[in-house]
Amino acid sequence: xxxxxxxxxxxxxxxxxxxxxxxxxxxxxxxxxxxxxxxxxxxxxxxxxxxxxxxxxxxxxxxxxxxxxxxxxxxxxxxxxxxxxxxxxxxxxxxxxxxxxxxxxxxxxxxxxxxxxxxxxxxxxxxxxxxxxxxxxxxxxxxxxxxxxxxxxxxxxxxxxxxxxxxxxxxxxxxxxxxxxxxxxxxxxxxxxxxxxxxxxxxxxxxxxxxxxxxxxxxxxxxxxxxxxxxxxxxxxxxxxxxxxxxxxxxxxxxxxxxxxxxxxxxxxxxxxxxxxxxxxxxxxxxxxxxxxxxxxxxxxxxxxxxxxxxxxxxxxxxxxxxxxxxxxxxxxxxxxxxxxxxxxxxxxxxxxxxxxxxxxxxxxxxxxxxxxxxxxxxxxxxxxxxxxxx
Amino acid sequence: xxxxxxxxxxxxxxxxxxxxxxxxxxxxxxxxxxxxxxxxxxxxxxxxxxxxxxxxxxxxxxxxxxxxxxxxxxxxxxxxxxxxxxxxxxxxxxxxxxxxxxxxxxxxxxxxxxxxxxxxxxxxxxxxxxxxxxxxxxxxxxxxxxxxxxxxxxxxxxxxxxxxxxxx
Numbered sequence: 352x353x354x355x356x357x358x359x360x361x362x363x364x365x366x367x368x369x370x371x372x373x374x375x376x377x378x379x380x381x382x383x384x385x386x387x388x389x390x391x392x393x394x395x396x397x398x399x400x401x402x403x404x405x406x407x408x409x410x411x412x413x414x415x416x417x418x419x420x421x422x423x424x425x426x427x428x429x430x431x432x433x434x435x436x437x438x439x440x441x442x443x444x445x446x447x448x449x450x451x452x453x454x455x456x457x458x459x460x461x462x463x464x465x466x467x468x469x470x471x472x473x474x475x476x477x478x479x480x481x482x483x484x485x486x487x488x489x490x491x492x493x494x495x496x497x498x499x500x501x502x503x504x505x506x507x508x509x510x511x512x513x514x515x516x517x518x519x520x521x522x523x524x525x526x527x528x529x530x531x532x533x534x535x536x537x538x539x540x541x542x543x544x545x546x547x548x549x550x551x552x553x554x555x556x557x558x559x560x561x562x563x564x565x566x567x568x569x570x571x572x573x574x575x576x577x578x579x580x581x582x583x584x585x586x587x588x589x590x591x592x593x594x595x596x597x598x599x600x601x602x603x604x605x606x607x608x609x610x611x612x613x614x615x616x617x618x619x620x621x622x623x624x625x626x627x628x629x630x631x632x633x634x635x636x637x638x639x640x641x642x643x644x645x646x647x648x649x650x651x652x653x654x655x656x657x658x659x660x661x662x663x664x665x666x667x668x669x670x671x672x673x674x675x676x677x678x679x680x681x682x683x684x685x686x687x688x689x690x691x692x693x694x695x696x697x698x699x700x701x702x703x704x705x706x707x708x709x710x711x712x713x714x715x716x717x718x719x720x721x722x723x724x725x726x727x728x729x730x731x732x733x734x735x736x737x738x739x740x741x742x
Numbered sequence: 743x744x745x746x747x748x749x750x751x752x753x754x755x756x757x758x759x760x761x762x763x764x765x766x767x768x769x770x771x772x773x774x775x776x777x778x779x780x781x782x783x784x785x786x787x788x789x790x791x792x793x794x795x796x797x798x799x800x801x802x803x804x805x806x807x808x809x810x811x812x813x814x815x816x817x818x819x820x821x822x823x824x825x826x827x828x829x830x831x832x833x834x835x836x837x838x839x840x841x842x843x844x845x846x847x848x849x850x851x852x853x854x855x856x857x858x859x860x861x862x863x864x865x866x867x868x869x870x871x872x873x874x875x876x877x878x879x880x881x882x883x884x885x886x887x888x889x890x891x892x893x894x895x896x897x898x899x900x901x902x903x904x905x906x907x908x909x910x
Contacts, residue, residue, distance in 0.1 A: 409807060598885065637883055639882070
């Protein structure tokens with residue numbers, strides 16, 4: 352009995368001691384868990400802080416990468432083209448155009464834009480080229496739909512006159528119709544107004560300096576020779592221009608320009624007032640890889656002197672289908688006719704058939720090659736090679 | 743002269759919202775995948791990612807991460823790309839690896855704003871990315887807005903590629 356009691360007491364004592372030990376261990380574990388929870392919370396906090404630091408470091412690095420400098424609102428761009436012409440008349444290499452753009456945004460709705468061009472690589476007395484300031488104007492956005500510009504700007508006419516960076520068109524040289532009839536590149540000084548009542552529809556109006564053509568000799572009343580380039584330009588008589596343009600369907604552009612010149616001779620003595628009207632219309636349609644450009648332009652000039660040499664009417668048109676085989680390479684064909692003496696009955700019409708390719712090394716760098724066959728008033732065949740860029 | 747003044751005043755009076763901003767990021771996200779997805783996620787980019795992005799954009803990319811919103815298999819990306827001189831902010835909503843909607847949220851260029859209109863942006867709907875990271879459908883351009891068109895096309899390709907990263 353005593354023995355049993357002793358065993359029972361021992362067991363109870365043992366259990367009690369075990370229970371006491373277990374209780375101690377539980378307390379210990381709770382303490383450890385509580386401490387670990389504290390550590391976890393501290394780690395969570397540090398992780399949050401680290402994430403915040405990483406985030407702000409990323410923000411700092413990104414903002415440094417796109418740091419706004421003193422010139423953040425000033426932009427520089429440009430384009431250029433080197434040509435090699437090999438035809439019946441000449442074999443010539445020419446850095447035809449080297450152009451730099453400078454622009455500055457004064458505020459969100461007031462900006463300046465300019466285009467400075469060196470033509471034919473070298474300028475000066477007796478040299479082949481010239482330095483030209485082709486654009487320098489201040490543009491003000493009246494609201495989201497209307498803007499105005501003052502200064503010297505490209506005339507709102509044709510396809511190439513306002514957009515002529517080499518990667519944007521086919522052919523090494525610009526087409527002869529826009530060159531000789533419009534006459535691109537054509538800029539004047541004055542005031543212009545642009546209104547966009549709805550997406551894809553735009554109206555332009557401009558009052559500018561006018562052309563000043565010679566009144567005698569082989570260049571008399573020839574439109575291209577009337578460009579004064581705003582260098583101490585005779586502003587006796589002005590020009591009034593209006594354009595409507597529709598681009599409301601992707602791939603389609605339809606536009607028409609009408610201009611009235613008060614006197615192409617700028618009041619020259621001894622000749623009639625040569626007031627003139629220019630009408631130009633063009634369409635561009637692009638569907639997938641296929642594109643078609645077509646343009647018509649004509650001048651009607653008053654005055655006996657212009658009429659006497661058939662320059663009272665000067666016309667031209669061209670049509671140009673093209674196809675992009677992929678992002679890199681495209682081909683075109685063009686047929687063009689123009690006549691600066693369309694008012695007479697002589698064979699003075701120039702005809703040109705050309706075809707060629709554009710190969711894009713980069714979306715802004717293009718290699719060009721084309722073949723041209725000129726007939727009518729000009730009889731000449733040959734090929735042209737070119738490299739052009741824009742940035 | 744009076745007529746000219748009247749026309750000018752009329753044109754000034756038709757002024758719309760703040761210049762160039764048509765929709766905020768939050769509005770675009772809310773309009774596309776709903777308000778319950780407003781907390782954005784962050785996709786961090788490594789060097790390989792940046793190389794692919796540079797290839798898509800044809801210029802280097804200096805951002806370290808891109809913010810996006812996700813709900814089930816839909817994602818929304820707010821991206822910026824320069825047209826000619828200024829960044830254009832574009833929202834792209836992707837559903838099942840296909841562009842459900844693309845909108846210009848802010849346009850800051852002085853030319854080429856035709857790209858912000860629906861007649862142009864609806865062309866991107868249903869577009870997917872092929873193996874060369876090009877869109878599977880042709881986008882017809884707008885003459886005179888070539889660079890803006892190019893910028894939007896690049897953004898569409900980039901959004902689809904980023905979407906593929908978070909939803910492989």
